[in-house]
């Protein structure tokens with residue numbers, strides 16, 4: 001055999017082993033035959049929902065149920081990222097650890113050790129992930145007949161994709177327009193939740209809202225902005241998208257102040273703060 005033939009055979013062997021690897025991983029959970037699961041304990045969505053916390057965290061992924069309680073503290077992210085999916089159909093989170101990016105084959109292999117059963121409906125039939133996610137929502141009181149398209153203010157997956165996983169710490173950010181700084185916010189992030197939300201500055205056309213007396217016309221606007229800050233307290237970071245609909249967070253004191261409430265400016269100042277990164281460590 002000359003050198004060319006040897007090199008060619010080595011190349012073919014390499015390609016063949018690659019193809020084997022690819023087809024083995026393609027045969028993973030998503031391609032599994034339902035008959036493989038018949039010996040597993042049937043677990044209903046109701047039973048799954050009882051294990052929705054760090055003390056006992058079960059997840060349904062591609063039709064199987066896993067008790068990952070012991071794994072939570074080993075997961076390479078902030079625990080909140082994976083605790084959010086306890087007690088639920090979690091295929092969507094599993095297949096999108098980052099939007100569009102599934103877990104690795106190594107992670108897939110780890111799941112096996114936590115397997116406790118297969119997901120079934122009340123009649124004992126296997127449940128498709130999409131159907132399970134829908135009835136999960138219905139169980140949580142979300143209307144099953146909600147429009148298929150969420151508004152940008154409500155799409156949690158979009159929010160997570162936009163915000164990423166910012167570090168814990170104190171943040172400061174501003175919104176300015178027409179040469180004037182109008183909003184300067186400060187807040188703390190702890191485990192992805194907001195606290196100590198305050199305004200270091202809030203002004204429009206030269207009026208400093210923070211110094212208004214309670215008998216002044218614009219005073220209600222200041223009160224409403226404080227209500228926005230209070231409404232965000234102890235909420236997950238994605239709650240800042242609710243600022244696009246400030247009337248849901250603050251009481252409409254009167255028509256005038258309602259029209260002057262500028263949740264989108266406050267939102268913009270939050271996003272500026274996140275872009276700048278941590279201002280000081282907790």
Ligand code: HEM
Pocket residue numbers: 059068071075076077081082085090091093094096097098102103104105106107110111114
């Ligand atoms: C369903 C909820 C889950 C979500 C939302 C989630 C999310 C994430 C994220 C954001 C990362 C890090 C980012 C990255 O690698 O690019 C990650 C990595 C990882 N996760 Fe999860 N995870 C979940 C469940 C699990 C479970 C149940 C296990 C194992 C039993 C697991 C095992 C791993 C491993 C080993 C990595 C390292 C990267 C990889 O191998 O893909 N995750 N996950």
